[in-house]
Amino acid sequence: MLTRSDHDPALGHRRRTLLLAAALTPVAAGFGTGLAEPASASTAGGSAQDALSWFDTTVTVTAAGGSTVRVINDRSWAIAWSAGARAVRSAPRRSRDAFSRAALASALHTGLSALTTGQQATLDAALADALARIPDGRAKRDGVAAGAREARALIADREGDGLDAASISPVIEVPAPAPGIWQPTAPSFSRPTTAGIAHARPFALESAEQFRPAGPPPLGTDAYRTELDEVRTLGRIDSTERTEEQSFIAQFWLTSAVPLLQQSLRRGLERTDDLLDRVELVALTYIAQVDSQIAGAETKYHYWHWRPITAVREDPENPEPEWTPFETTPSHPDYISGTSLYAGVGSAVLGALVPRGPGRRFQLTSPAFPDTPRSYSSWAALGPEAVSARVFTGIHFRTAGADALTLGADVADHAVHRRDDLFC
Template sequence: MPVLATARSRAGATLLGAVTAATLVAAAPAAAQPAPADSVLTWYDTTAAAIATGGAATQVTNNRTWAIAWLAGARAQTGTHSAVGQRAALAGAVHQTLITLIPGQQAAADATLATELAALPDRRQVRDGVAAGRAAAQRLIAERTGDGLDPASVNAPFTVPAAAPGVWQPTPPLFPAATQYGNRVARPFVLRSASQFRPVAPPALGSPRYEADLAEVRAYGSAASTLRTQAQTDTATFWLGSSLTLYTPILRAAVAQSPASIADRTRLIALFHVASVDTQIATSDAKYAYQRWRPVTAIQAGGDTSWLPLHTTPAHPDYPSGHNTYSGAAEGVLTGLTGPHARQPYTIGSPSAPGVTRTYTDWHQPSVENVDARVWSGIHTRNADLAGIRLGSDVARYVLSHAQPLLR
């Protein structure tokens, strides 16, 4: 099954590149100039630090901040053919977004802005660019007001249904209340509806696929597993943390390696996070439409009452896997806009595996590892993981094919 999934993902990635590359090249200014890496990366790092230090407790809210900041920058750069003008527009947009949405990080944002402006000529083009970026950010923040992606709305209360075979219930050891229920009614950036790419229903209870998936998790995802290798445990632990945290350095590597203009790289960051937001909305729609129980609930209900997963199960339904919808969307955007392979190997770390790094040469291998990791953690069935990859890929493809009106 992993081999089949790999082949399908690569085929989808190839199609995505063919469909979207021409679209975005056509949208780019004809006279765009090569960009110095440091200006885009400076604002990238400032955004990442502001969110890591003062961001929201809900991941999708932080993806929303990224999306607003960089989409505003992309809109402000429209029609600006010089690298200086693009750089000024980006500075105004990201700075305005950060001081508005994460006001506790204003000092750091102000310092970055001062450094950037000191490196630019003091002329009207720069002042106009900064003003355009600020205005674009203010308009977009106003447009997104009330979109349902604030933490309270994201974690709207969910009434747990009566216990029944296959139906999600709070999971051990703490049996916490459900999270991310409100995502399903949040307003997407691009999707027509949260259910637009809802996957088909998970395998029926008792079906061969269902039984095989559950047996795999029981054997390899148990805290007491004697079959899971150390390498498998390491993979599960490495990919345990927040998808946003894990993918921030992956996207940074793509941006750092790109020879494209400031405007093109701004669009890459914007569309990555737009797709991430819309994917998380679509994920919650599917999770709460199907309300499929987690492996720990199924295994314990089957009589193995002492079974526990390697890692604590998140507080929302199994199908599809949110880690893998995020991974599918990320791979789709990166492949569509930069090609399937990195220009050079890149290395990332993980907050759940301090001191450990992994090195990759493409955008696909992290998806492969994410699929396996959630099974080996004991918190998802493989079918939920593969459905997640497909859902994220579908959303990414749709976002990129509808990028032109979004960027104007």
């Protein structure tokens, strides 16, 4: 079993320092050549294997029947798996295995049935399969009741939390044009999106601004000029300096941050043996993912920092009115990067709860490049690459990614520290 003791803040600080140092250094991570370690069977038998099966089911039903807005899907994961963690924790000592397995199945079936659409047949089949592998008896019946009860209670508790489609992207006023201030960007010149996330109710944070970072480098400073020159050179659509590998990294991460980090999390589950530990690993990851997006939106709309496309085109020292990024710029401010938030959370939760690491090098596959996986040797290796990927696309300054890694890690550390409170 994983330790339930309080998280060590000093260890978290040292890890974040290393992440930040790596992220601030321009990188071109090499194509992976190591072989992935084969997935091992759980030493705890069927009970821990149940978490892997339900993880795969959750991936399927949220992808097919969830929202197109990332934070809404993450909310569904957080609610359903937190309910599972609470139900599994309530298992009586004498019948823990049967009760826990039934409780997990029932919590996830109940939660995901309410939080996704058009997936009932898939969820019903998963529930029937899970329950068929558990011996009949009182423990099984009690577990089913406990799981459904926890899911219904948590869904009710989260009602009106501000993470619905109508609340997430309200119409807001854009600041007057000024150097350093975000403005709608080409080609769509759309109004800013996802600002409402900043006002949603977190799962673990006390407030959205609890870990607000210090902000981007001030305009005119050497640090700002360095970052502007980097993204101007490496992030332009017609760059002659961006290598073939850097272009691949940019596109590998472009639309696939969610599946890449889900693959990493599944690897962490394979490296964890106990059912409750597996369930809490997933629940804490998605609690932290939701809370980091709340904190990230608060940060974005606190600073309103302009995107590279505006900064380069309107640079008072060297304007390039026709500069175009390698990929299309999203319609919200630069600081901070959502993809790097995700990577920061994933690295921090896996580092805290699966400290023995991924084992040998493990491979991740981007949906855009199914035949060209990349391999990694540690949980922390993902973060710096995610940061650089956004620079290579031309849509983020480096500090927007580096500070996002730190913010994601801070939010994740806080969630892990509150583990017992969240699942009592």
